[in-house]
Amino acid sequence: MESIWTSELVQNLARLWDEGHSTAEIGRRLGVSKNAVVGKAHRLALTPRPSPLKRPPLRRPAAPAVATGSGSCSWPTGHPGDKDFGFCGKRTLAGKPYCAEHAAMAYVRPKNHNAA
Numbered sequence: 206m207e208s209i210w211t212s213e214l215v216q217n218l219a220r221l222w223d224e225g226h227s228t229a230e231i232g233r234r235l236g237v238s239k240n241a242v243v244g245k246a247h248r249l250a251l252t253p254r255p256s257p258l259k260r261p262p263l264r265r266p267a268a269p270a271v272a273t274g275s276g277s278c279s280w281p282t283g284h285p286g287d288k289d290f291g292f293c294g295k296r297t298l299a300g301k302p303y304c305a306e307h308a309a310m311a312y313v314r315p316k317n318h319n320a321a
């Protein structure tokens with residue numbers, strides 16, 4: 206499975222990686238798949254770097270405005286400063302500052318798009 210990785214190719218991979226090229230670009234230059242680049246870089250323990258594709262921030266309130274236990278959902282509705290700004294106010298889930306609907310929105314995990 207590793208037969209494509211000649212020492213020269215590995216050196217080129219490390220150099221292009223250090224130069225900050227994207228994995229897709231490195232793969233294009235080396236004539237291998239992006240996945241092969243990612244996998245090899247991982248096995249070589251090359252310095253991880255942040256993905257160039259930044260996920261947009263999750264839409265969620267900065268902090269619960271009301272302490273848990275009040276019994277009413279503290280999910281903000283509307284926009285701060287608007288006259289209709291307020292809080293959801295529905296019954297909360299046990300141990301959560303939000304109602305079922307808003308807890309699902311607040312605690313949803315982003316799907317892992319990088320899974321191989």
Ligand SMILES: [Zn+2]
Nearest residue numbers: 278293304307
């Ligand atoms: Zn709510």
